[in-house]
Amino acid sequence: MGSHSGAAVASPFKQPRAVWAVAFACVVSFMGIGLVDPILPVLAEELEATPAQVSLLFTSYLVVTAVAMLGVGWVSSRIGAKWTLILGLVLIVVFAGLAGTVDGVDGIVGFRAGWGLGNALFISTSLAVIVGSATGGFAGAIILYETALGLGIAVGPLLGGVLGGISWRGPFFGVSALMAIALVATLVFLPPTPKPEKKVSLVAPLAALRHRGLLTMGIMALLYNWGFFTLLGYAPYPMGLHDPLQLGWVFFAWGILVAVFAVWGAPWAQRRFGTAATLYVNLLGLGILLAVIGLGVSSPTVVIVAVILSGIFVGLNNTLTTQAVMLVSPVERPIASSAYGFVRFIGGGLAPFAAGKIAEATEQSVAFYVGAAAFLVAIPVLASGHRLITAAERPEPAETAETAETAAPSLQPAG
Template identity: 75%
Template sequence: MSAPHQEEGTRGTSAGPFRQPRAVWAVAFACVISFMGIGLVDPILPALADSLDATPSQVSLLFSSYLIVTAVAMLFVGWVSSRIGAKRTLVTGLAIIVVFAALAGSTDSINGIVGFRAGWGLGNALFIATSLAVIVASASGGFAGAIILYETALGLGIAVGPLLGGELGAISWRGPFFGVAVLMAVALVATLAFVPDLPRPQRRTSPVAPLRALRHRGLLTMGTMALLYNWGFFTMLGYAPYPMELDAHRLGLVFTAWGLLVAAFSVFFAPRLQARFGTAPVLYANLLGLGVVMTVIAAGVGSPATVVVAVIVSGAFIGINNTLTTQAVMLVSPVERPVASSAYGFLRFIGGGLAPYVAGKLADATDLGVPFYVGAATFLLAIPVLACGHRLLREAESGTGDGEPVTPSFTPVPANAPVGARPVVVAVGAHERAAVIVDSAARLARDTDSPLEVVHVRLTAVVEEQAVDTETEEEARRAVQAHLDRLGALGVAATGQVLGGVGDRAAAGRALARHAAEARARTVAVGRSPRGASAQFADGSFTSALTHAATCTVVLVDPDAEPRTLTARSLTELRAEA
């Protein structure tokens, strides 16, 4: 193998995902505890009702106060972060969570817990809006390693949260609250000690920008779909524990199994289903599946075993929906990612917050099955709402290969290639050996009398319900312009493009393939990926996706070997060599 270098076409370096500085580990630990949050409390809901003489509808307000405050706070977190910086925003959120989680465990009334959960929701909004961005900015191994680490934290938090909540809840209903407070205090100290101050955004965000963004039809449509989806989701999460008739320990095991499916289908299966069938078709089928599962829960509310199995199975659908709904929002949104995330977060958390309150009122007035029927209806209602934005989503998805041209700092030397000749496209990333890859592609273009085009994919990474740009637009343009200027100084003419992609590395590969088809490229040249098969399975393979989607020849440019045409078989051989 050649010396390690990144998978060309996207930003990052080859350092392993777990070889990261202490700053990344500190925030990742906090992410694990944060993702535990909801699942940690779920196993103790029946115990809370019994211990505090509260009805299920009163206990459900734990979710409502938490999520509604989170929703409203999401409108302002961008404004706060752009003024005090990402680290201070993160630290403030962690401190608020510590204080209000401890207060929730100290109170003796259900109203007190509901109120303190509202404060907890404020801290949660500040934390989740900045955690992924801080990890990506602090990672030594480039964004790819940071994303894998974030996904690992997500999976651990979702899976371990209910298990820990069940164990602590079996001792006392106060245990999960104090457990979160202690663990978040450790994360707070680690964040203060190890995370450096990060530069503030050059442009401050207006507090009304997220609401203004909802004037865009695509963002409003996808956000409304997310509101309806989260309505059904939090109806299930808030009320399913009661008909199961299990103690805290067994409830913890049930929701651990559920959480494992959520994490697995969110990270591994959702991107692959999207690549195979498209975002909208998968979401249609998934929302229908959720509607069926919720109907089963409603009809079988008198059978604990039926409810247990249906809830666990729903984890697969929820994992897919969390990832693809976020991608749909980012695909259609015409505004900056932080603003789109805030607007989307506001709508989805509002849906999640109102659902438990309404479900409680319905359960008190009728019977426990009615809230689940309503939840099923909201899942099904989300389908025609999504259909209203289907054309926008399809156009946005097919247009992710569109690019912005990059102009050299000087007038380029006229190209020798014939007018109308099909170009050689080389995919580049910000890596020390990228220049060698580009030079090899330039020789290939010269030998075939083809123009040369240098392309870089600027990726918006999506992990479940969070999204972050992996680099700024200016960084992406500089990555291309540096190659154009260097080639020009050597007398080699070339053009440049910066493409956009939403999702994992495989999504970036498909974006490049679409661009190559539109440019009628003769060949696409890429560098060898140093990442093993497991890492490529975790966050997708740029080269594999490009090779399968491209309509032209894809050539592996290895500085230490002859250029090699890639096929599905040769990709398998490369992974075996790695």
């Protein structure tokens, strides 16, 4: 990330107002990932729903985000980045607000799907806009974006816990209100962005998956997200914490580790050990932690400690996998990003629902063993593309700076 020179360290946080407006919206958007975590057990109780039914909150949101990823390039190449961002923000404001007004889990699941559509438009475009508007170059923009991602993932569950303590509807109204502020700030402070010269086809991201490197990384990320969202979407139940604020604190501690290791740990590990080696150890570590949760599922303390520690590996993974995808991909960065986002979010969307169903059919621990297996299977999948990753890791820093514009939408959160 080039954070060792004084200029690079000083510059990420000296930015024009347009960048701060989008960065704030990024924080709120990433808060939305973990915001519902602390209220999952309460929702199950109050709406008389099973964990599998409640986990559809993640499934509808992420599966729609996945499918919508395929169309983001098509949209933004026609209306430009600013209006794509604004359309995404409007959809999140509307659907997050509506999710707080309904009385049944089905209604919330439906509105979360609309929220997922807005999220796809927003996430895919936000880094492109930050890179295009930021001072201090590509490295500075990435540090700012990773900081927003880390802050959002850390604060989301805590805010969800505070608002969820008042009512389960609170987190939904909270996101809607904060995104409305971000929407106004983006409208006011972000100057018009030019439309790309070339229009992107709807089938381009799917066609890109014919490339072995991109498909390998996509399948690895699908398996990673299966394990990750088993952790995020199902681990709150065996913790035995019915107070949303207590659950919020657990995931806040987890999120702090995610943030620290995404922003500082990943660049260090990448320099010291290389991308591929770090990812192998990462996936193994996550597999072991999920197996520990399965073994100690009847002990809330074991589950809580293992979940918090997993933040270390999740943080490293967030930064390194998406960088690896862009390294091995032979197609334009935005198209690669959409293709990869589509495959990985499918895994994230299906996992929480499947975990709930597996637990109902067998017992809670089995859902976590399946998640652990997904992490472990991801290792040989990644190893099959080892040569591509190590070969692609050699570009000079000058080349990175040169391709900063096209690389923009690459570093989406792995969550």
